[in-house]
Amino acid sequence: MKKYSVFSLINNAFSYHQNWDVAWRDPEPKKEYEVIIIGGGGHGLATAYYLAKNFNIRNVAILEKGWIGGGNVGRNTTILRSNYMHNANNLFYEKGMQMWRDLSQELNYNVMYSPRGILNLAHSDAQMNTYSRRGNSMRLNGIDAKLLNREDVKKMIPFADFSSNCRFPIFGGLFQSSGGTARHDAVAWGYARGADDHGIDIIQNCEVTGFDVSNGKIKGVQTSRGNIKAKKIGLCVAGSTSLLAEKLNMTLPIEAHVLQACVSEPIKPLLDQVVTFGAGHFYCSQSDKGEMVMGGDLDGYNSYAQRGNLPTIQHVLTEGVALFPNLSRLKMLRTWGGIMDMSMDTSPIIDKTHIDGLYLNCGWCYGGFKATPVSGLTFAHTIAKDEVHELNAPFRLDRFNTGHLIDEKGIGTKTWIS
Amino acid sequence: MLEIKCPYCGKRSQNEFAYGGDATIKRPKLNTEVSDEEWDTFVYYRKNPRGDHLELWQHISGCRQWFKAKRNTATHEIIETYELSSNKEEHS
Numbered sequence: 001m002k003k004y005s006v007f008s009l010i011n012n013a014f015s016y017h018q019n020w021d022v023a024w025r026d027p028e029p030k031k032e033y034e035v036i037i038i039g040g041g042g043h044g045l046a047t048a049y050y051l052a053k054n055f056n057i058r059n060v061a062i063l064e065k066g067w068i069g070g071g072n073v074g075r076n077t078t079i080l081r082s083n084y085m086h087n088a089n090n091l092f093y094e095k096g097m098q099m100w101r102d103l104s105q106e107l108n109y110n111v112m113y114s115p116r117g118i119l120n121l122a123h124s125d126a127q128m129n130t131y132s133r134r135g136n137s138m139r140l141n142g143i144d145a146k147l148l149n150r151e152d153v154k155k156m157i158p159f160a161d162f163s164s165n166c167r168f169p170i171f172g173g174l175f176q177s178s179g180g181t182a183r184h185d186a187v188a189w190g191y192a193r194g195a196d197d198h199g200i201d202i203i204q205n206c207e208v209t210g211f212d213v214s215n216g217k218i219k220g221v222q223t224s225r226g227n228i229k230a231k232k233i234g235l236c237v238a239g240s241t242s243l244l245a246e247k248l249n250m251t252l253p254i255e256a257h258v259l260q261a262c263v264s265e266p267i268k269p270l271l272d273q274v275v276t277f278g279a280g281h282f283y284c285s286q287s288d289k290g291e292m293v294m295g296g297d298l299d300g301y302n303s304y305a306q307r308g309n310l311p312t313i314q315h316v317l318t319e320g321v322a323l324f325p326n327l328s329r330l331k332m333l334r335t336w337g338g339i340m341d342m343s344m345d346t347s348p349i350i351d352k353t354h355i356d357g358l359y360l361n362c363g364w365c366y367g368g369f370k371a372t373p374v375s376g377l378t379f380a381h382t383i384a385k386d387e388v389h390e391l392n393a394p395f396r397l398d399r400f401n402t403g404h405l406i407d408e409k410g411i412g413t414k415t416w417i418s
Numbered sequence: 419m420l421e422i423k424c425p426y427c428g429k430r431s432q433n434e435f436a437y438g439g440d441a442t443i444k445r446p447k448l449n450t451e452v453s454d455e456e457w458d459t460f461v462y463y464r465k466n467p468r469g470d471h472l473e474l475w476q477h478i479s480g481c482r483q484w485f486k487a488k489r490n491t492a493t494h495e496i497i498e499t500y501e502l503s504s505n506k507e508e509h510s
Contacts (some may be wrong), residue, residue: 064496101492156497173443242464242465242466242467242468243468246465246467251459251463251464251465252463252464252466253462253463253464253467254464254466255439255440255464256466256491258466300437301437301489302439302440302466302471302472302491303491303494304468304491304492305491305492305493308419309420309432309494310419311419311431311432344461344462400458400463401454401455401458413439414439
């Protein structure tokens with residue numbers, strides 16, 4: 001792999017940028033691999049990358065039904081944060097935040113990491129108390145958190161509704177200054193280029209149609225491009241997890257739901273941070289192109305459709321306008337949807353399964369993007385060592401039987417109830 | 419916008435309804451010995467099919483009745499809705 005640098009940029013300018021190397025190959029699938037990762041999204045690509053880099057396992061294929069980065073890694077609102085309450089989540093996501101800081105250098109690919117800060121707004125005294133508790137929990141785990149009062153918030157986002165007759169007045173907020181955004185597509189492409197550089201085969205347009213299991217051990221997969229053998233297989237298919245699990249006669253504590261997001265027409269720089277509305281479910285940031293990137297609730301019914309309906313968009317944007325009245329003048333550029341693998345305690349599952357050699361990475365609900373590096377790191381560890389990493393040890397599948405749930409919000413799949 | 423046919427009120431817009439989830443889940447019988455596994459399965463585990471899905475809805479801003487709907491989770495098409503008391507065979 002030729003490194004990207006200012007010199008390679010100048011060099012290629014002389015040939016009018018016609019001679020850049022391809023970022024990753026388009027190989028034919030081999031008959032057998034040591035490890036197969038199903039799903040060429042952020043988590044799958046990152047897992048393959050760390051399998052090669054940290055464990056020197058390079059005989060790996062990533063099988064992707066469509067094209068890499070076409071699923072949730074290209075459909076999220078790009079928010080990075082680790083502002084959780086429970087230790088398991090705090091430690092896991094904060095490791096991710098540390099990885100984001102160096103990711104562009106690590107991958108030699110600009111993921112446009114932007115630690116612009118994330119501000120969760122509070123609209124009552126009770127909510128301020130909750131945020132103070134959560135902030136303390138974060139600080140005990142070494143994560144930066146700052147409780148802001150109304151005046152602090154007003155300095156940050158003066159165009160929010162601070163009027164006296166506002167329905168949900170802003171009391172203050174919890175600010176994580178290391179939170180922010182990253183360019184989601186670049187994350188997928190950067191990991192793909194890095195994985196390919198380590199000799200990993202990225203096989204697109206290759207749908208897994210079945211599994212070969214004998215004597216409780218995984219032997220390989222049947223795909224639309226032929227049968228492929230493998231000693232170990234990792235599932236990284238987010239919203240489609242239940243469908244593949246069904247082929248293995250597994251039922252999971254997961255429901256598929258559609259989550260929509262939208263962007264406005266681009267405007268001049270307005271919003272410096274990521275801001276969430278605390279009296280409902282609305283979050284907003286401004287992209288480098290100037291679009292306001294917004295999201296909120298799930299549509300609220302089981303769905304595999306990757307598109308939702310307008311009532312939810314209207315509901316979410318009503319909250320947006322309640323927070324930022326000036327949003328009401330903006331035109332919407334586009335909306336889209338992605339399929340969330342909603343786990344029953346709203347926390348992910350990274351684990352081995354009862355089938356020897358089959359590993360599971362799912363249940364990301366709608367917090368998967370920020371976890372991409374740390375999910376890849378811990379899942380690669382789980383696959384390579386056949387045991388969970390200390391960071392994903394709390395995120396095992398059997399917690400739904402042992403009662404060790406990580407119920408950060410206690411709302412499970414019905415997040416619209418909060 | 420989904421249009422959902424309430425068995426009692428007829429076709430109304432999605433705004434009037436609340437979703438109640440998978441209707442095929444059966445609560446273990448009362449006053450019988452229930453194993454942990456049975457209980458966990460009832461509480462947490464879902465078939466989560468892509469395609470026809472039998473589910474509960476409530477006409478919460480209308481007659482407030484609960485009813486069942488057979489809906490396609492891939493296309494959002496609502497195939498039919500009927501009263502809870504209806505003895506139609508449940509898919510599984």
